[in-house]
Amino acid sequence: MARIRRTPPWVVGVVGTLAAIGLWWLAAVTVFSQVGVAPDGSGGAIPTPLEVVQKLISDGFDFYLRNGSITLTEAGTGFLFGNLAALILAALVLVIPPLENVATQIAVISYCIPIVAIGPIIRLVLGDPETGDPSATAIFLAGMSVFFTTVVGALVGLKSADRASLDIVSVYGGGRLKQLTFVRLIAALPGILNALRIAAPAAFLGAVLGEFLGGVDVGLGPALVNAQQGLEVERAWGIALVSGLIAGAAYALIGLIARVVTPWSSGRVGGAE
Numbered sequence: 001m002a003r004i005r006r007t008p009p010w011v012v013g014v015v016g017t018l019a020a021i022g023l024w025w026l027a028a029v030t031v032f033s034q035v036g037v038a039p040d041g042s043g044g045a046i047p048t049p050l051e052v053v054q055k056l057i058s059d060g061f062d063f064y065l066r067n068g069s070i071t072l073t074e075a076g077t078g079f080l081f082g083n084l085a086a087l088i089l090a091a092l093v094l095v096i097p098p099l100e101n102v103a104t105q106i107a108v109i110s111y112c113i114p115i116v117a118i119g120p121i122i123r124l125v126l127g128d129p130e131t132g133d134p135s136a137t138a139i140f141l142a143g144m145s146v147f148f149t150t151v152v153g154a155l156v157g158l159k160s161a162d163r164a165s166l167d168i169v170s171v172y173g174g175g176r177l178k179q180l181t182f183v184r185l186i187a188a189l190p191g192i193l194n195a196l197r198i199a200a201p202a203a204f205l206g207a208v209l210g211e212f213l214g215g216v217d218v219g220l221g222p223a224l225v226n227a228q229q230g231l232e233v234e235r236a237w238g239i240a241l242v243s244g245l246i247a248g249a250a251y252a253l254i255g256l257i258a259r260v261v262t263p264w265s266s267g268r269v270g271g272a273e
Contacts, residue, residue, distance in 0.1 A: 055234035078142020090154035111148035119213030137214025145206030146199035153195025157188030201247035
């Protein structure tokens with residue numbers, strides 16, 4: 001029987017993007033055309049996609065490179081340290097099982113605490129204007145944003161190891177540490193990489209929010225605040241759009257790495273698809 005052709009994922013993505021842009025444009029010129037408009041006819045809460053693109057071009061590449069590189073550095077640093085802490089904690093749980101309840105509670109607490117509530121406290125502790133780094137708040141919140149996801153993904157993945165493989169390691173005299181090194185880590189790779197894929201855009205969002213709260217002068221967060229205060233609606237939308245593209249690119253990059261590192265998890269090993 002002939003195989004039914006499936007629509008390539010990139011086609012679905014292109015169609016969905018074009019549909020979203022079309023709906024955005026339609027809403028901007030109809031339902032929301034008078035929302036936020038000043039008495040002189042200027043402004044408007046929702047500009048058209050063309051107006052946003054024109055503002056992106058007028059702001060220039062240097063504007064977004066200068067601000068985006070700062071935020072991306074903060075997000076990357078928080079992503080690294082937050083995920084490293086999460087993976088170490090998950091590994092400790094497998095080596096010392098009684099720690100699982102404590103580790104789970106720590107992860108849940110980090111997830112439940114509102115960032116806007118803890119941000120000012122972190123700024124006071126780490127972002128002292130005289131002795132601290134003003135980016136520390138953004139880095140900390142970026143790391144905090146990824147911690148829960150990676151802890152849960154790593155624990156689920158580490159526990160999914162094949163029982164027979166674990167028994168073989170035990171028969172040859174290996175303990176929990178050997179099982180973790182030779183069996184569990186390999187079994188957990190797909191789950192860990194899926195958690196990291198979700199964590200990548202979360203870290204970027206955490207960094208932007210940290211810039212709001214941490215007193216950073218340069219970055220996409222301060223640029224967005226300045227655009228809002230200056231009633232530069234098109235620039236605010238442009239910054240939001242660029243931020244979304246960067247977060248989406250980070251998600252796609254980790255997904256590509258996952259496909260290369262763990263091809264068995266996507267069913268692309270052994271024979272034709």
